[in-house]
Amino acid sequence: AQSxxxxxxxxxxxxxxxxxxxxxxxxxxxxxxxxxxxxPNQGLQLLLKYLSGSTLVKGINxxxxxxNKSQTxxxxxxxxxxxxxxxEYFCAVRGNFxxxxxxxxxxxxxxxxx
Amino acid sequence: DGGITQSPKYLFRKxxxxxxxxxxxNLNHDAMYWYRQDPGQGLRLIYYSQIVNDFQKxxxxxxxxxxxxxxxxxxxxxxxxxxNPTAFYLCASTPRLGAEAFFxxxxxxxxx
Numbered sequence: 601a602q603s604x605x606x607x608x609x610x611x612x613x614x615x616x617x618x619x620x621x622x623x624x625x626x627x628x629x630x631x632x633x634x635x636x637x638x639x640p641n642q643g644l645q646l647l648l649k650y651l652s653g654s655t656l657v658k659g660i661n662x663x664x665x666x667x668n669k670s671q672t673x674x675x676x677x678x679x680x681x682x683x684x685x686x687x688e689y690f691c692a693v694r695g696n697f698x699x700x701x702x703x704x705x706x707x708x709x710x711x712x713x714x
Numbered sequence: 715d716g717g718i719t720q721s722p723k724y725l726f727r728k729x730x731x732x733x734x735x736x737x738x739x740n741l742n743h744d745a746m747y748w749y750r751q752d753p754g755q756g757l758r759l760i761y762y763s764q765i766v767n768d769f770q771k772x773x774x775x776x777x778x779x780x781x782x783x784x785x786x787x788x789x790x791x792x793x794x795x796x797x798n799p800t801a802f803y804l805c806a807s808t809p810r811l812g813a814e815a816f817f818x819x820x821x822x823x824x825x826x
Contacts, residue, residue: 609754634814643720643804643817644757651813690756692815694808701772702747702808702815706756 602627602693606705613681614713621676621708623665623691633674634692634702635665644690650674651696661685686712716741720805720818727792727799727825735790735821737805744810746788750774751802751820760803763788792823800825 605624613619625631632651636644648659655667665676674691691705718739727733739746745764749757759772763782777796782788788807792799802822806815 606756632813636817641802641820641822643718643819644806644815645817646814649814701745701759701762702806703759704749704757706754 602629602631602695602700602703604691604693604703604705606691606708608708609706610709610711612711612713615683616680618679619677619681619685619710621689621691621710623674623676623705625672625674625691625693627672627693627695630696632694632696633665633667634694635659635663635674635676636690636692636704637661638688638690638707647676647689681710681712683712683714685710718805718807718816718818720803720821722821723819725821725823727823729825730794732791732793733823735792735803735805735823737788737790737818738786739788739805739807739816740786741807741809741816742785743807743816744785745808746782747806747808747815748772748778748780748788748790749804749806751804757804760790799823 634649635647648657650657650667658664688707690707694702721736747762748760761780763769779791804820805818808815
């Protein structure tokens with residue numbers, strides 16, 4: 601079984617400042633890792649994913665994340681945020697064999713301050 | 715266009731009534747999932763199905779039921795036994811190996 605911890609439930613950031621949203625996971629098997637974004641009253645949209653290979657993953661909207669196996673982390677970063685980045689962000693993990701279910705963290709609400 | 719369609723977008727139900735939420739996908743994905751989302755609690759898994767005619771309980775299955783008679787469809791019934799059904803419900807699907815889940819736009823259920 602897997603679990604995901606997003607320690608920060610809310611993160612306020614000034615516009616054009618950098619941001620890091622933290623994600624830690626636990627699993628007894630190798631995993632795939634994902635970050636999703638959710639705008640109000642909508643479904644989830646994939647930002648980026650780590651399946652294998654390079655530990656630095658680049659996604660849409662200027663976001664990137666780094667997989668750190670020793671620290672079991674997959675933190676999301678953006679060097680300069682915009683008002684349009686205001687949303688809720690979810691980290692998710694899935695075992696990398698068979699058809700394992702996807703497990704989500706509790707989410708981080710990112711608020712951009714003008 | 716391929717994707718996942720949830721209907722209706724908004725649903726109102728009287729207490730004591732069962733209601734069924736629709737989820738259809740044309741992505742040819744094997745697995746489908748139902749999540750419930752409440753403020754501050756993230757997404758919690760209700761049921762999931764990896765193949766047709768088979769499904770498993772997730773973390774909060776009590777008061778819910780599902781069926782998977784066709785690969786494309788995974789309807790969720792919220793029964794009168796669900797004590798607090800007002801929430802945002804999300805359906806998702808994944809292909810057999812690797813890759814991410816694709817989500818529908820959600821159904822907001824309100825019990826009145």
